[in-house]
Amino acid sequence: xxxxxxxxxxxxxxxxxxxxxxxxxxxxxxxxxxxxxxxxxxxxxxxxxxxxxxxxxxxxxxxxxxxxxxxxxxxxxxxxxxxxxxxxxxxxxxxxxxxxxxxxxxxxxxxxxxxxxxxxxxxxxxxxxxxxxxxxxxxxxxxxxxxxxxxxxxxxxxxxxxxxxxxxxxxxxxxxxxxxxxxxxxxxxxxxxxxxxxxxxxxxxxxxxxxxxxxxxxxxxxxxxxxxxxxxxxxxxxxxxxxxxxxxxxxxxxxxxxxxxxxxxxxxxxxxxxxxxxxxxxxxxxxxxxxxxxxxxxxxxxxxxxxxxxxxxxxxxxxxxxxxxxxxxxxxxxxxxxxxxxxxxxxxxxxxxxxxxxxxxxxxxxxxxxxxxxxxxxxxxxxxxxxxxxxxxxxxxxxxxxxxxx
Amino acid sequence: xxxxxxxxxxxxxxxxxxxxxxxxxxxxxxxxxxxxxxxxxxxxxxxxxxxxxxxxxxxxxxxxxxxxxxxxxxxxxxxxxxxxxxxxxxxxxxxxxxxxxxxxxxxxxxxxxxxxxxxxxxxxxxxxxxxxxxxxxxxxx
Numbered sequence: 001x002x003x004x005x006x007x008x009x010x011x012x013x014x015x016x017x018x019x020x021x022x023x024x025x026x027x028x029x030x031x032x033x034x035x036x037x038x039x040x041x042x043x044x045x046x047x048x049x050x051x052x053x054x055x056x057x058x059x060x061x062x063x064x065x066x067x068x069x070x071x072x073x074x075x076x077x078x079x080x081x082x083x084x085x086x087x088x089x090x091x092x093x094x095x096x097x098x099x100x101x102x103x104x105x106x107x108x109x110x111x112x113x114x115x116x117x118x119x120x121x122x123x124x125x126x127x128x129x130x131x132x133x134x135x136x137x138x139x140x141x142x143x144x145x146x147x148x149x150x151x152x153x154x155x156x157x158x159x160x161x162x163x164x165x166x167x168x169x170x171x172x173x174x175x176x177x178x179x180x181x182x183x184x185x186x187x188x189x190x191x192x193x194x195x196x197x198x199x200x201x202x203x204x205x206x207x208x209x210x211x212x213x214x215x216x217x218x219x220x221x222x223x224x225x226x227x228x229x230x231x232x233x234x235x236x237x238x239x240x241x242x243x244x245x246x247x248x249x250x251x252x253x254x255x256x257x258x259x260x261x262x263x264x265x266x267x268x269x270x271x272x273x274x275x276x277x278x279x280x281x282x283x284x285x286x287x288x289x290x291x292x293x294x295x296x297x298x299x300x301x302x303x304x305x306x307x308x309x310x311x312x313x314x315x316x317x318x319x320x321x322x323x324x325x326x327x328x329x330x331x332x333x334x335x336x337x338x339x340x341x342x343x344x345x346x347x348x349x350x351x352x353x354x355x356x357x358x359x360x361x362x363x364x365x366x367x368x369x370x371x372x373x374x375x376x377x378x379x380x381x382x383x384x385x386x387x388x389x390x391x392x393x394x395x396x397x398x399x400x401x402x403x404x405x406x
Numbered sequence: 407x408x409x410x411x412x413x414x415x416x417x418x419x420x421x422x423x424x425x426x427x428x429x430x431x432x433x434x435x436x437x438x439x440x441x442x443x444x445x446x447x448x449x450x451x452x453x454x455x456x457x458x459x460x461x462x463x464x465x466x467x468x469x470x471x472x473x474x475x476x477x478x479x480x481x482x483x484x485x486x487x488x489x490x491x492x493x494x495x496x497x498x499x500x501x502x503x504x505x506x507x508x509x510x511x512x513x514x515x516x517x518x519x520x521x522x523x524x525x526x527x528x529x530x531x532x533x534x535x536x537x538x539x540x541x542x543x544x545x546x547x
Contacts, residue, residue, distance in 0.1 A: 020427065342482075343480050343482065345460045345480075346481050349483050353431065404428065
C-alpha cells in the first residue's frame, strides 16, 4: 500500500515549524524519531486520567495503570514475536539493556580467558559495557573487521569464533552507516560454537520486521524513542531459559518476592529485572507508537524509506566532491557523507542555518571512524514522514555549504 | 584597546548582517581563513581542547605582563570563532582576562556556539583561557 505522506506528516506536530526562518527539514531520525499526536495524547491522558503506581495498588487508578502498562508489554511481545511476555523487560533504553546483559549474564557466565566478539560497526554503547566487563573479569574483547563498504567480513568473523567465544554482541543496523548486518547468519554461526548472541536493534527496529524467534536471537535490545515512542525507555528481549538463570541486575522494590534482613527472594520474570517504580507513563504511551507503526505497516514504511534512500543516494552522489560513507549492499535509509576539504561540523552548522537538521560528528562510533580514516561524517537519516522535496532542500543546502566553505 | 572596546568593535561589525545569515557566516568563515595556523609544534595533546565534533588547540604564553594566546581548529567556522576570542582576549593582563565578561557572543547571536553542549570546544576554550590567566596572575607584580 502506498502511504499518504502528507497525511502522515499531519500526525507529527513538531514538523510544522520554521527554524531560522526556513521550513524545518528533520533528517536526524537515526538519533531520535519525532512523536505522533497519539503518543503525546497518551502521555497527557495518563497523567490527567490514571496516574498511579502499578502492581501494588488495589485502587481503581492503580489497576487501570497496571493494565495499561502490561498491555504495552503484550504489544512489544507481538512486535518482536517473542514467545511470552516474561521475555520482555522494560529498561531505560538500548544502552541500559546492553548493560543489563553485561552485568547480569556477563557477571555470572563469562569468566577469565573467555572471549566476547563485537564488530567494528558498534556504537559506544555496545563497546564500553563489554570493556568494563572485561576489565573486571579478565575476559577478552575481540573485534570483527569490516570492509571499506562498511560490511562485516563474515570469513573474518568465522575465524574469530572458537569454543572460547561466550558472547557475540553486534548491531543489527549500523547507526553511522546504515548497514544491515546479516544477523541470522551471525547468530547461527555463533550458536554452532555454543556462544550466545545479543543484537543491538536500536536502529533496526524502526525499519525492519523483527522476529526474535525466527532469528533465534538470545537477546535483542531496542529503544522506544527510535520507534516514535517516548525517550528514556527501552526493551530487552531475552530467551526465557536464559533470563531465569540470570541474577538480578538492580535491587529494590518491585523485583522482590519476599524481603527479610537475612535473605531476599526475587520476583518472577520479567519483574526480577525491573527494580523500582518503572517509567509507567512512557511505557503506557509506547503502545500507541507501536500501534501507529502497525497501522501504517512496516513494509509500507520501509518501501517509502527505501525510495527516499535511493533518491537521496542518486542526488547526493551527483554532487561534486561529496563522498557517501557506507555503501553496503543492504542499507536502511541513512546516508553518511563527507565533503572534500570541509569539516563535518561546518556542514552541520550551515545546514542548520537553512533549517535542515542532520547529525555531524563521529556518531558515537569513534573506532569505526578511525577504521574509515575520517574524523566524522554528516549524516542524513530518513523516516516515514520525510519527503522527496526535503531531499531536494538538502541538496540545495549542501550546494550552499560548498559555496560558502570552498 | 580594552577588552570591552574590542568586543564593541566586533558587535558593530556584526550589526551589518542583522538578518543576513549568509553574510554573517561568510564573515566568520573569512575570519577562520585569516587566522594563521598554529605552528605544528604547538598542536600537542596538552593544547587540545576537546569538543565532541572538532578539535580546538589553544597555546598561551606570558610576556611582559601580558598573556598571548594562539589557537586553531579543524573546522573553519569554529576557527573563525576562535579568531574572535583571540582578538578579544589576547595581549591583556591576567587580571583583565579573569574579569572579562564576554557579552559580545550573545550580542552577535552566536550564543548557541558557546553553549555547554558537546558540539564544540569553544565554551571549554574560554574556560581554559581564564585558567591560564589565573595561573599567570600569580606572576603579576
